[in-house]
Amino acid sequence: MKTGGLAGEIVGYAKSADSRAVALEIGFIDRAADTAAAAVVGADLVVLAVPVGAMGAIAADIGPHLLPGATVTDVGSVKQAVIDAVAPHIPEGVHFVAGHPIAGTEHSGPRSGFASLFKNRWWLLTPAEGTDPAATARLRHLCESMGAKVDEMEAAHHDLVLAVTSHTPHLIAYTMVGVADDLRRVTDSEVIQYSAAGFRDFTRIAASDPTMWRDVFLTNKDATLEILGRFTEELFALQRAIRLGDGDHLHAYFTRTRAIRRGIIEAGQDTAAPDFGRAQPPAKGNAG
Numbered sequence: 001m002k003t004g005g006l007a008g009e010i011v012g013y014a015k016s017a018d019s020r021a022v023a024l025e026i027g028f029i030d031r032a033a034d035t036a037a038a039a040v041v042g043a044d045l046v047v048l049a050v051p052v053g054a055m056g057a058i059a060a061d062i063g064p065h066l067l068p069g070a071t072v073t074d075v076g077s078v079k080q081a082v083i084d085a086v087a088p089h090i091p092e093g094v095h096f097v098a099g100h101p102i103a104g105t106e107h108s109g110p111r112s113g114f115a116s117l118f119k120n121r122w123w124l125l126t127p128a129e130g131t132d133p134a135a136t137a138r139l140r141h142l143c144e145s146m147g148a149k150v151d152e153m154e155a156a157h158h159d160l161v162l163a164v165t166s167h168t169p170h171l172i173a174y175t176m177v178g179v180a181d182d183l184r185r186v187t188d189s190e191v192i193q194y195s196a197a198g199f200r201d202f203t204r205i206a207a208s209d210p211t212m213w214r215d216v217f218l219t220n221k222d223a224t225l226e227i228l229g230r231f232t233e234e235l236f237a238l239q240r241a242i243r244l245g246d247g248d249h250l251h252a253y254f255t256r257t258r259a260i261r262r263g264i265i266e267a268g269q270d271t272a273a274p275d276f277g278r279a280q281p282p283a284k285g286n287a288g
């Protein structure tokens with residue numbers, strides 16, 4: 001927003017004074033406020049960017065101080081739980097349009113942002129029924145002005161899609177790195193030394209912020225458990241094929257998954273930059 005001159009003044013609040021100082025120093029914000037409530041006074045747009053489990057408490061803090069006609073949005077990785085936690089604190093006359101940019105890295109803190117983060121990435125908006133379409137349209141325009149591609153969907157659908165494309169894959173990465181860590185005690189440092197690309201990608205993902213990801217799994221419980229259930233069924237089928245020496249099963253399975261990857265590339269949807277991205281655009285309408 002700063003680079004594109006998309007806001008008159010950007011006021012920031014973060015829990016730690018250090019984060020506020022860094023955000024000011026690097027020109028991320030024009031002014032730092034000492035409290036969330038003070039930060040929103042007079043603001044046309046308020047963006048909540050805290051772990052999903054902290055959204056409700058922040059909304060309660062700022063609710064009474066919001067400008068009539070303002071729009072509140074968020075960038076949380078889970079949508080239904082955020083809407084349930086935030087909406088009750090948004091006063092009449094203020095618009096709440098929940099959102100999720102599918103863009104980020106394993107890093108957090110103010111130094112981890114960069115101006116091109118949203119370029120060519122999906123930004124999903126999940127306005128609740130009855131939301132003023134003009135507020136959603138204004139937010140869509142802002143996201144597009146930062147280079148993002150915008151889509152709208154229902155919050156529950158978002159949560160299922162993201163359970164497939166982001167949340168469960170993160171859990172698998174965490175698990176695989178945990179397994180390797182156990183193994184490392186046996187093999188000394190070989191696991192790290194001879195890491196192949198696949199495992200390296202897992203370690204990058206597994207370096208993501210623990211609080212953020214704890215909250216994702218606590219708040220997207222049902223969808224994650226649904227996808228995890230399907231995942232373990234498939235895993236057991238592959239395990240059985242290996243045990244039985246069923247090469248046809250393995251070959252057919254890997255042929256199918258290769259076609260999916262090729263489909264993503266042919267559709268021009270592999271917009272991930274080498275360093276920053278495993279997040280894929282959600283497969284529209286075919287999750288679950």
Ligand SMILES: NC(=O)C1=CN([C@@H]2O[C@H](COP(=O)(O)OP(=O)(O)OC[C@H]3O[C@@H](n4cnc5c(N)ncnc54)[C@H](O)[C@@H]3O)[C@@H](O)[C@H]2O)C=CC1
Binds near residue numbers: 051052100
């Ligand atoms: N990191 C990523 O790649 C992406 C993150 N998101 C979502 O964005 C949101 C923010 O994540 P990041 O910007 O990565 O995190 P961050 O760690 O860079 O920033 C989080 C901020 O929330 C504050 N905070 C933490 N706990 C708090 C609490 N209990 N009360 C008040 N403030 C609190 C921290 O002080 C910090 O200023 C999360 O909801 C996450 O799910 C969405 C897309 C990508």
Ligand SMILES: O=C(O)C(=O)Cc1ccc(O)cc1
Binds near residue numbers: 076103205
């Ligand atoms: O670092 C990565 O590969 C990511 O997947 C970043 C990411 C993390 C959380 C989100 O809700 C969206 C994107």
